[in-house]
Amino acid sequence: MRPIHRRLAAAATGLVLLPAALVGCGIGGGDEDESTAKPERAPAEEAGTRSRERVQAYLDAMTAKDVAAGRSQLCGLLHEGFDLAATGPNGDFADHFEVPEAAITDVRSGPRGQEVSVSVSVTAGKSKVTRPLVFTVTRDGGDWCIAGEAPGGNPAASPSPNGVGASPVS
Template sequence: MAPTTEVVMRSTHRRLAATAAGLVLSPVILGGCGIGGDAEEEGPAAKPARAPAEEAATRSRERVQAYLDAMTAKDVAAGRSQLCALLHDGFDLGATGPNGDFADHFQVPEAAITDIRPGPFGQEVSVSVSVTSGKRTVKRPLLFTVTRDGGDWCIAGEAPGGTPTAGPTPGGAVLTPPS
């Protein structure tokens, strides 16, 4: 009878070991299949999603800073690429003209973003720009409106001052409220 008891004990021991191994490995196996929870949210390397307002402010700052950098460097193509497609034709006509942001006789020794806030047409980015023409330097406030166009962010308008009023954009278009 001893051999039978020994066989039963080995069989029971193997079943218990297999069951324990199955229980230990099942979360790993099920997690890899997408069952048993969202692995992306639980993993330590998962990044938290950015809030829409935070993303809007970040993207707006990036677009306007790139435009200011292009203005300082007199890189018309880089400046144009920050604008919404609707403004490209007007920008092409006026950017290097006598009063354009990229006019040869203007130098931009300093440009800084001073405020970003939501507005009626998108994010409003207030900027202080120093412009030198000859020996004269003038500091001017500008207000850029940045919006989402499809899946990308772009500058939809530029106006003098720091107030959210409708005014001319770099291409000469006027922002009007949507109907």
């Protein structure tokens, strides 16, 4: 009779543990309403979205001449250099520059993070110049930040009517 008791005990244990296993797999028993649940983003989509947000915040700060807001978008390693150059004669926040237009034209993965191409129009007096720039955005701990800014851009990026270029699919 021992084998029968063992089978009954195993079956009883399985029935007790089954609901817990199903909840652990996401089947039934959830406290969260599906309408309030946030859908998980794919890592690449999240990287592109976060990079775009950081660079747009920096461009907005540059347009508004808000040095503190611009600094807050940068990775910690860039703060000292930013503090020395931001309002200098050629800095992004120099008083004699105005930024009437700044638009993101492309976001793509690069060797050191997300590369966000932008087109920035700068006026100084009566002169207006439009320059392409590339911002490199990386993850620093749990947060995203701008890790670099360089001249250039993605020449293949074609801006759409809303100022956002289509990223090529790899």
